[in-house]
Amino acid sequence: xxxxxxxxxxxxxxxxxxxxxxxxxxxxxxxxxxxxxxxxxxxxxxxxxxxxxxxxxxxxxxxxxxxxxxxxxxxxxxxxxxxxxxxxxxxxxxxxxxxxxxxxxxxxxxxxxxxxxxxxxxxxxxxxxxxxxxxxxxxxxxxxxxxxxxxxxxxxxxxxxxxxxxxxxxxxxxxxxxxxxxxxxxxxxxx
Amino acid sequence: xxxxxxxxxxxxxxxxxxxxxxxxxxxxxxxxxxxxxxxxxxxxxxxxxxxxxxxxxxxxxxxxxxxxxxxxxxxxxxxxxxxxxxxxxxxxxxxxxxxxxxxxxxxxxxxxxxxxxxxxxxxxxxxxxxxxxxxxxxxxxxxxxxxxxxxxxxxxxxxxxxxxxxxxxxxxxxxxxxxxxxxxxxxxxxx
DNA sequence: CTCGTGTACTCAACAAGTTGAATAAGTGTG
DNA sequence: CACACTTATTCAACTTGTTGAGTACACGAG
Numbered sequence: 024x025x026x027x028x029x030x031x032x033x034x035x036x037x038x039x040x041x042x043x044x045x046x047x048x049x050x051x052x053x054x055x056x057x058x059x060x061x062x063x064x065x066x067x068x069x070x071x072x073x074x075x076x077x078x079x080x081x082x083x084x085x086x087x088x089x090x091x092x093x094x095x096x097x098x099x100x101x102x103x104x105x106x107x108x109x110x111x112x113x114x115x116x117x118x119x120x121x122x123x124x125x126x127x128x129x130x131x132x133x134x135x136x137x138x139x140x141x142x143x144x145x146x147x148x149x150x151x152x153x154x155x156x157x158x159x160x161x162x163x164x165x166x167x168x169x170x171x172x173x174x175x176x177x178x179x180x181x182x183x184x185x186x187x188x189x190x191x192x193x194x195x196x197x198x199x200x201x202x203x204x205x206x207x208x209x210x211x212x213x214x
Numbered sequence: 215x216x217x218x219x220x221x222x223x224x225x226x227x228x229x230x231x232x233x234x235x236x237x238x239x240x241x242x243x244x245x246x247x248x249x250x251x252x253x254x255x256x257x258x259x260x261x262x263x264x265x266x267x268x269x270x271x272x273x274x275x276x277x278x279x280x281x282x283x284x285x286x287x288x289x290x291x292x293x294x295x296x297x298x299x300x301x302x303x304x305x306x307x308x309x310x311x312x313x314x315x316x317x318x319x320x321x322x323x324x325x326x327x328x329x330x331x332x333x334x335x336x337x338x339x340x341x342x343x344x345x346x347x348x349x350x351x352x353x354x355x356x357x358x359x360x361x362x363x364x365x366x367x368x369x370x371x372x373x374x375x376x377x378x379x380x381x382x383x384x385x386x387x388x389x390x391x392x393x394x395x396x397x398x399x400x401x402x403x404x405x
Numbered sequence: 406c407t408c409g410t411g412t413a414c415t416c417a418a419c420a421a422g423t424t425g426a427a428t429a430a431g432t433g434t435g
Numbered sequence: 436c437a438c439a440c441t442t443a444t445t446c447a448a449c450t451t452g453t454t455g456a457g458t459a460c461a462c463g464a465g
Contacts, residue, residue, distance in 0.1 A: 025310065026421075032316040042443050055312040062422060064444065085431055087443045099320060106314045106321025110329040113336050114312075116379075118305035119216060121246040121372045123297045125223040128366040129290060130297025138301040145304055170393050171400060175319040180390050181312045187382050188307075195378055199371050202361050209362060217451080233413050253452060255414070276461060278413040 026066050027075075028105050029056035031098060034076065036178070038091040041067055050156055051178050054185040067092055075101055124199065136203055139196050146192040153186045217257050218266075219296050220247035222289060225267065227369070229282040232258055241347055242369050245376040258283055266292055315390065327394055330387050337383040344377045 033044055033052040044067075045060035047053030070076045075098040078090040094102070120142050127135045160179055161169050170176055224235055224243040235258075236251035238244035261267045266289040269281040285293070311333050318326045351370055352360050361367055 024420090025308065025313075028310070028313050028317075032313050035317060035320055040443070045443095052313075052316060055307055055309040055316075057306070058421095059423065060444080061424085061446090066421095083442090086441085087429070087431095089443060102317050103321050106317050107325040110311070110332045112310065113333065114307060114309035115248070116246055116305060116307055117216065118246045119219070119303065120301070120305065121375060122216075122219050122223050122243075124375075125243060125246075125368045125372045126219075126226060126293050126297050127368040127371070129226055130294050134298040141301045142304065170396060176393060176397060177316045177318040180318070180393065181316045183389070184312060184315075184382075184386050187386055188379075191375075191378050191382055195375050198374070202367060202371065205361060206367060215450090231413075236413095249451095250453065251414080252416090252454085256451095274412090277411085278459070278461095280413060 026056070026058060026062060027070060028102075029058075030063070030066055030070065031075070031094060031102050031105070032056075034092060034094045034098070035102070035175075038079070038093045040089040040091050042089065050152060051182060051185075054153075054181065070098070074098075127203070132203065132207070136200060139199055139203075143193055143196040146189040146196070150186060150189045150193075153182060153189065157182055157186070217247070217249060217253060218261060219293075220249075221254065221257055221261065222266070222285060222293050222296070223247075225283060225285045225289070226293070226366075229270070229284045231280040231282050233280065241343060242373060242376075245344075245372060261289070265289075318394070323394065323398070327391060330390055330394075334384055334387040337380040337387070341377060341380045341384075344373060344380065348373055348377070 029052055030044065033039060033048045036048070036051070039048055041060065041064045044063050045058075047057070067076065067078075071078055071092070074095055076092045077095050078092050080088055080090050082088050120138055123130065123135050123138055157179075160173075160182070164172065169179065173179070220243055221235065224230060224239045227239070227242070230239055232251065232255045235254050236249075238248070258267065258269075262269055262283070265286055267283045268286050269283050271279055271281050273279050311329055314321065314326050314329055348370075351364075351373070355363065360370065364370070
């Protein structure tokens with residue numbers, strides 16, 4: 024029932040179709056909870072059955088109709104209940120790249136280097152999108168002003184965490200590549 | 215087949231029982247890939263059936279016997295094959311805390327603050343353990359010397375990523391708590 | 406001398422997440 | 436004007452991951 028909470032968090036931003044959610048929706052929630060369309064549609068149906076969300080069919084002219092979901096009052100109550108739950112477990116991180124890096128000395132070093140480089144490119148792209156979103160949220164105001172004025176600060180706080188995560192990816196990746204280079208050079212020199 | 219790769223990465227450090235792996239083993243791999251004992255035992259059996267690992271029963275005097283697993287040559291080959299695989303997907307992050315923070319403006323603010331604080335304590339504890347492990351790996355050498363001399367640098371690189379992740383948790387948590395405080399004060403003042 | 410804790414593992418049942426495909430119409434590119 | 440891509444959803448089959456309990460013995464605290 025963890026995906027459910029992420030869906031509710033996303034729906035706090037307003038109505039969304041399963042498709043919207045699948046695409047990453049406002050890109051905020053997608054940041055710390057990505058999943059497949061199938062799972063979302065399945066979960067949304069369950070949530071509808073339990074009365075946490077309601078669907079409203081929007082007929083569209085030149086494309087398929089869509090069902091826009093929004094939180095019901097019961098859904099908002101569920102959000103309150105969820106946030107009040109005892110913290111429990113630390114973040115689940117499953118990073119295939121780090122598994123590869125762990126194996127780099129036995130495995131294919133060049134491929135691992137390429138994987139790190141790809142991660143860095145990805146991180147750069149993500150940072151660009153995050154920064155755009157940040158500017159959109161700030162809407163011309165300073166961060167200081169934003170925190171003082173805006174109704175909701177949750178999305179901004181999570182956005183900042185996403186940004187720092189990606190910046191760390193870049194910094195670490197840079198360091199790791201340099202060390203691997205250095206090592207390749209040493210091994211070459213010393214046999 | 216992703217857990218499998220993490221298990222192989224862990225076994226690069228040497229023999230281990232299912233129990234060792236479940237406890238976090240060398241704490242390195244556990245860093246970016248945690249799971250339950252049940253799943254590990256299940257996966258180890260499969261891997262044994264496929265010849266990637268071999269088990270050796272160690273009879274113990276005052277405690278249950280254990281089965282120590284180690285990588286076979288086929289297992290090492292699988293590591294090489296795995297690291298050479300095309301990168302693919304970015305890290306899976308599923309962070310319940312961030313979901314709660316996203317909901318903070320609607321949910322139970324005090325509980326969310328407590329959850330952030332708990333995460334920070336956890337991060338602090340983890341940093342302490344990481345630092346101990348780091349000192350053990352360095353074994354008196356400087357980082358520079360370590361990278362130049364040591365046979366394997368993978369585990370050290372992943373360790374550094376784990377450390378930077380936890381440091382970011384602390385920094386972000388600190389900022390988030392301050393902002394939430396500030397906000398609580400503002401709301402109190404302005405109604 | 407019982408209770409909790411640690412070692413070491415196993416079984417069963419279930420919930421969550423992934424993969425692949427299918428439908429169906431519109432929009433843009435070469 | 437064929438081909439790929441985007442919107443929007445659904446179905447089925449499968450693999451992973453989680454939860455809860457149970458076995459068995461040893462050790463130390465109260």
